[in-house]
Amino acid sequence: MNGSWLRGSVWDRAAIRWRGSNRPQPEPIDIFHALSKAQKILILPNDRVGGLFLGAPAYKVVRQSYPNAHIQLLVDAEKASFASQIPFVDGVLTAALDKSLWSPAKKEEARALVGEGFDLALCLGPDCSFRLAHLCQESGASLRVGFQRQELEPFNIEIAPTSTTGYEGEQCLKMLGLLGMTGDGEVRWKLIEKRAQQIRARYLDDEKGAGRVVGIDLGNGEGKGLGNRQLEDIIGRVVELGARALLFFTLAERKQVNYLKETYGNRVILFEQADLSSAAALLQGCNALIACNTDLLHLAISLRIPSVGLFDEPPGRWVVLEEKGIRVIETQDLRAVSIGQVVQALEAALVEEKE
Numbered sequence: 569m570n571g572s573w574l575r576g577s578v579w580d581r582a583a584i585r586w587r588g589s590n591r592p593q594p595e596p597i598d599i600f601h602a603l604s605k606a607q608k609i610l611i612l613p614n615d616r617v618g619g620l621f622l623g624a625p626a627y628k629v630v631r632q633s634y635p636n637a638h639i640q641l642l643v644d645a646e647k648a649s650f651a652s653q654i655p656f657v658d659g660v661l662t663a664a665l666d667k668s669l670w671s672p673a674k675k676e677e678a679r680a681l682v683g684e685g686f687d688l689a690l691c692l693g694p695d696c697s698f699r700l701a702h703l704c705q706e707s708g709a710s711l712r713v714g715f716q717r718q719e720l721e722p723f724n725i726e727i728a729p730t731s732t733t734g735y736e737g738e739q740c741l742k743m744l745g746l747l748g749m750t751g752d753g754e755v756r757w758k759l760i761e762k763r764a765q766q767i768r769a770r771y772l773d774d775e776k777g778a779g780r781v782v783g784i785d786l787g788n789g790e791g792k793g794l795g796n797r798q799l800e801d802i803i804g805r806v807v808e809l810g811a812r813a814l815l816f817f818t819l820a821e822r823k824q825v826n827y828l829k830e831t832y833g834n835r836v837i838l839f840e841q842a843d844l845s846s847a848a849a850l851l852q853g854c855n856a857l858i859a860c861n862t863d864l865l866h867l868a869i870s871l872r873i874p875s876v877g878l879f880d881e882p883p884g885r886w887v888v889l890e891e892k893g894i895r896v897i898e899t900q901d902l903r904a905v906s907i908g909q910v911v912q913a914l915e916a917a918l919v920e921e922k923e
Contacts (some may be wrong), residue, residue, distance in 0.1 A: 588736045602711040606688040609639045614693030618866030623692045624751030625738040631656040632751035650844035682708035692740045694729045732884045764849035772853045780811035786821045787858035807835045874917040
């Protein structure tokens with residue numbers, strides 16, 4: 569995560585300063601009255617990796633606290649299909665968070681949010697992007713709640729983060745607790761089963777009885793990820809163990825996966841990620857997943873798929889380390905991870921899940 573993510577680019581900060589000179593002073597607000605009367609609620613999950621999934625317990629608690637409210641999520645467009653299946657929300661809005669604050673798209677997004685007439689906006693990211701926090705500020709919500717930031721004051725209720733490395737899901741629940749929102753935050757994800765079965769049939773059911781399927785995410789997450797040779801070695805070892813390797817890839821990895829398909833034939837299954845809903849359906853057909861700190865890893869954990877996560881920063885920020893079926897490899901340099909470490913962690917995750 570680079571510095572401009574949190575602090576904003578030079579151009580983003582210039583846009584804030586220019587608009588700030590024309591911004592009217594906010595009127596005083598009765599916070600407790602506003603909280604008690606909120607009927608239209610906007611939730612902004614952290615736009616760092618995994619934020620949509622780490623925030624799920626918070627969505628549930630908000631729904632329990634406001635059973636009759638109209639609750640919407642704001643997410644990146646590629647996550648909208650999956651987000652729409654979350655049962656605790658009534659709708660999904662999208663935003664192009666890769667666009668500069670000067671862009672017409674950002675102004676249009678802000679106008680659309682203001683038009684929704686939100687009473688309450690909850691920004692769940694303790695370290696979300698500058699642009700997401702600013703969009704919360706521009707949402708027009710009467711009450712805007714989020715974690716305190718040094719470079720921007722987008723909220724009229726600021727929560728001081730308790731830790732920079734604490735588990736994000738727990739931090740979000742604590743924030744809600746300070747607002748008087750409590751409840752059962754345990755979440756079990758369920759997909760639209762008919763469509764999920766169709767996707768699994770297309771990719772996985774052509775060789776019934778062919779043994780285990782291990783998913784391998786070729787994505788880097790927020791870091792530099794694994795090297796090509798490391799990935800090839802991991803895939804080769806998975807095949808040696810008698811499993812098929814399901815490779816989740818994007819267009820950028822197309823050349824590499826074509827080579828792997830030629831090398832391993834039908835022991836390798838290729839899936840180009842277009843949306844999280846399809847990926848989720850295939851994950852449910854996997855015995856395990858190996859991934860760096862990616863959205864796919866957090867999706868697998870949410871679906872309770874045994875997982876091996878590779879992290880180059882403190883993993884306790886991202887996962888519950890004591891959770892069954894999750895094995896973590898922590899290192900300062902992912903390119904130094906050995907095939908032996910990955911295989912050992914994979915076997916441990918599979919055994920632990922059966923216990």
